[in-house]
Amino acid sequence: MKKIIFLFSILMTLTVACSKEEKTLKDIKETPEQLTQQFEDGQAYLVDVRTPKEYKEGHLKYSTNIDFKSPDFKSEISKLDKSKPVYLYCKSGNRSKKATDTLQTLGFANAHSIGGFKALNKAGLPAE
Numbered sequence: 001m002k003k004i005i006f007l008f009s010i011l012m013t014l015t016v017a018c019s020k021e022e023k024t025l026k027d028i029k030e031t032p033e034q035l036t037q038q039f040e041d042g043q044a045y046l047v048d049v050r051t052p053k054e055y056k057e058g059h060l061k062y063s064t065n066i067d068f069k070s071p072d073f074k075s076e077i078s079k080l081d082k083s084k085p086v087y088l089y090c091k092s093g094n095r096s097k098k099a100t101d102t103l104q105t106l107g108f109a110n111a112h113s114i115g116g117f118k119a120l121n122k123a124g125l126p127a128e
Helices: 002-019 032-041 052-056 073-077 094-105 117-123
Strands: 045-048 063-065 086-090 111-116
Touching (some): 052 063, 086 094, 086 117, 111 117
Parallel strands (some): 045 063, 045 086, 086 111
């Protein structure tokens, strides 16, 4: 009986871990053009979680800079409407994945880490 409970626990852990996979731009059903239109129309948020210095060096059009490493990150990100989709990016995708986890704990049901700045720009999201 203990073995069955142990195996069941492992199976449940793997199921939960697999269900929390991060989405990237290629996993999102919208095209870069459709996403850009959503950002332009205010239907979704595009958040750059890099530092202000990185943001000034180049960023995606329609993005808002909210530095994940800032002590004010949670209070600033909480100002966004939780009912709208939030797409987060950084330099490589690492910080945006961590930021997505934070948003989910804050009650954002539709938050996505979509990757790194250069790759997203190359994929068709316009930069400034």
